Amino acid sequence: MTSSISDCLNFYRSTSITEKPIKKLITTISLVLLMLLSYAQGWTLQNPLPTFQNILDVSFPSVDTGYIVGDQTLMRTIDGGLTWESLPKHALLEGKQISNVNFINNNKGFIGNGRCLFTTVDAGLTWTYQVIHIWGDVKGSYFYNDTLGFVIGRYSLLSKTGDGGQSWQNISFNTNEEILYDVIKFANPQTGYISGYGGLNPEEPVLKRSDDGGLTWINVNVPSEVKYITSMEVLGPDDIWIGAGTFPAGPYSFYAPAFHSEDGGNSWTTHILGYSNSSYYGTESMQFFDSLTGYVLNYGHFYSTNDGGQTWNDKPFYLFNESFENFSCPNPDVCVVVGTGPVLRKTIDAGESFENLLTGNNFLLIIPSISLKDSLNGFVGGIKPLGSYINY
Numbered sequence: 001m002t003s004s005i006s007d008c009l010n011f012y013r014s015t016s017i018t019e020k021p022i023k024k025l026i027t028t029i030s031l032v033l034l035m036l037l038s039y040a041q042g043w044t045l046q047n048p049l050p051t052f053q054n055i056l057d058v059s060f061p062s063v064d065t066g067y068i069v070g071d072q073t074l075m076r077t078i079d080g081g082l083t084w085e086s087l088p089k090h091a092l093l094e095g096k097q098i099s100n101v102n103f104i105n106n107n108k109g110f111i112g113n114g115r116c117l118f119t120t121v122d123a124g125l126t127w128t129y130q131v132i133h134i135w136g137d138v139k140g141s142y143f144y145n146d147t148l149g150f151v152i153g154r155y156s157l158l159s160k161t162g163d164g165g166q167s168w169q170n171i172s173f174n175t176n177e178e179i180l181y182d183v184i185k186f187a188n189p190q191t192g193y194i195s196g197y198g199g200l201n202p203e204e205p206v207l208k209r210s211d212d213g214g215l216t217w218i219n220v221n222v223p224s225e226v227k228y229i230t231s232m233e234v235l236g237p238d239d240i241w242i243g244a245g246t247f248p249a250g251p252y253s254f255y256a257p258a259f260h261s262e263d264g265g266n267s268w269t270t271h272i273l274g275y276s277n278s279s280y281y282g283t284e285s286m287q288f289f290d291s292l293t294g295y296v297l298n299y300g301h302f303y304s305t306n307d308g309g310q311t312w313n314d315k316p317f318y319l320f321n322e323s324f325e326n327f328s329c330p331n332p333d334v335c336v337v338v339g340t341g342p343v344l345r346k347t348i349d350a351g352e353s354f355e356n357l358l359t360g361n362n363f364l365l366i367i368p369s370i371s372l373k374d375s376l377n378g379f380v381g382g383i384k385p386l387g388s389y390i391n392y
Contacts, residue, residue, distance in 0.1 A: 047360030048342075050075055050084035055338035056099045060328040065106040067124065068338055069098035074111075076124050081336060081346050081357045090118055090127040100140040110149075110165065112138030117151055119165055132159050133173050144186045150214060152181035152194065160214050171214060179206055185234040189213055193220070193240055197228035205229045207242065209264065220265035225257075231286040233294065238264040241309075243283030243296060246276045256282045256298045260309055273303040274314025277323075284324055289332045295351060297327050297337065304351040315351050319343075 045052070053071040060066035066077050068084070074093070075084045096113055103109035111118040115136045116129045132138055136157045143149035151159040151168065156179045158171040179198035186192030190213050196206045205226045208217040222229070222242065231243035239262050246254035256276040259268045276282060277300035288294035296303040300323060302315040317324075322341030329335040337345045337354070344357040 049359045050344075050357075051342060053342060054340040055325065055342045055344055056097070056340075057101045057326050058328045058336050058338040059101045059103040059109065060330045060334075060336055061103040061105050061109075063330050063334055065103075065123075066328065066330075066336060067101050067103055067109060068344070069101040069111065070338075070342065071097050074098060074101075074124065080334075081344070087124040088126070090129060092116065092129060093118065093127070102141045102143070104143045104146060104149075108164075110141040110143075112140055112151060112153065114138065117141060117165070117168070130165075130168065132168055133157060133170060135175065136173060139180065139182065142184045142186075144189060144192075148186075148189055148213075150184050152184050152196075154180050157181065158184075158194065158214070172217075181206075182230055183232040185232060186214075187234050187237045187239075191237040193232060193234050195229040195232045195242060197230075203228045205244065207232075207265065222265070223259055223268045223270070225270075226259065231283045231296065233286045233288045235288055235291055238262060239291070240265065241286060241288065241294070243286055246278060246282045247272070249275065254278065256296075256301065256303070258283065258286070258296060258309070271309050271312065273298070273312045274301055275316065276301065277316075277319070285326050287327070287329055289329075293332050295327070295329060295335060297324050299323050302327075302335075302337065302347075302351050302354075306350075313351065315354075317354075 051073050053073045055068050055070040055073060058066060058068050064078055064080050066081060068075050074087045074089050076087050077084045093113060098111055098113060100112050101109060107123045108121050109124065115131050115133060115138065117132050117138055118127045118129045120127050132151050137154035138151055138157065139153040141149060141151050147162055147164045149161045149165060156172045156174045156177045158181060159168040160171055161168050177198065180196045181194055182196040184192065184194040191211050192214060194208050194217065197203045198206055205222050205228045207220040207222050207229060209220050210217045227245035229242050229244055233241040241258055241260050243258045247257050249255045254276045256273045258271045258273055260271060261268050273296055276298055282298065284297045284299065286294065286296040292308045293306050300317045300319045304313045305311060322339055322343045324337055324339040324343060327335050327337040333348055333350050335347050335351065337343060342358065345354040346357055347354045
């Protein structure tokens with residue numbers, strides 16, 4: 001497909017749907033440093049590895065093969081995260097923040113950005129793209145199987161494919177609806193749920209159900225205490241979980257809740273997962289493997305259950321300039337967590353312990369510095385909290 005620079009740009013630049021201000025600040029500082037370095041040729045990152053950029057999403061279709069994306073980042077591992085390699089980007093992705101990635105097997109994957117969905121069938125070596133909607137703003141993709149998939153985004157954007165992404169049918173898009181669809185999952189080819197949020201001050205939670213393969217949708221009631229929905233899991237046609245904002249646990253502490261329905265949203269059971277580092281954001285994402293085993297990611301916590309949510313293990317992380325964004329688990333034992341800062345951590349024991357896959361220091365850069373030894377050799381770094389630095 002012939003590329004046009006404007007093909008995949010967002011037509012609308014609305015900021016009415018709020019984003020996290022701290023993460024915006026960290027992203028901005030990282031991008032400024034990247035722009036300074038991008039004008040020079042021959043620089044090799046020394047510390048931290050594999051990247052100092054924020055990591056916004058991760059997809060591990062198997063234990064060994066995984067992909068991460070973020071600020072100027074598109075990387076792959078084939079050894080479970082021990083080493084990473086940068087992948088070539090489509091020209092329309094150069095200079096862009098990539099916030100979502102979804103691989104349905106080791107070789108075939110998708111990235112949504114602006115109006116377009118980018119597809120690879122050779123493990124990220126080459127990418128093609130399709131314009132999903134001329135005014136769209138694609139935020140993510142989901143595949144129930146190799147052929148049935150969906151693309152979701154801002155302004156109620158929803159498109160469907162039945163041929164593995166070769167063609168797409170637009171189901172909904174409305175610029176008059178301030179709705180951001182954040183998660184979509186199906187229990188079977190006919191019954192699925194879509195969630196998100198919309199509105200202005202306060203935001204309103206959105207949860208809908210389809211029983212005809214995503215062609216039509218009806219609203220599902222959510223508990224009144226739910227501020228918004230940012231995570232969801234579908235275990236059966238009527239068996240769903242949603243995650244929402246925090247609950248006060250004391251004067252200066254907060255709980256992260258999740259809500260479970262076994263009757264399609266007619267009634268809900270509240271589960272307190274554990275404490276939350278944030279006074280507002282409760283859960284970032286969740287993944288269940290069956291009716292008993294599931295994981296939920298919070299701003300700085302990893303929660304796990306092996307009894308269907310009756311009890312939860314709360315694994316806290318004491319983060320400095322970091323926050324979790326998403327995680328991917330190829331099986332119940334192995335999960336990789338990513339986030340801003342950056343964060344890149346892995347568990348192989350179902351969340352009991354985590355290994356840091358980043359090497360070197362990765363605290364927020366404060367004062368950049370450059371030292372050139374001669375016309376060919378030099379270093380760039382910076383003074384950072386606790387004495388750490390980025391080094392090229």
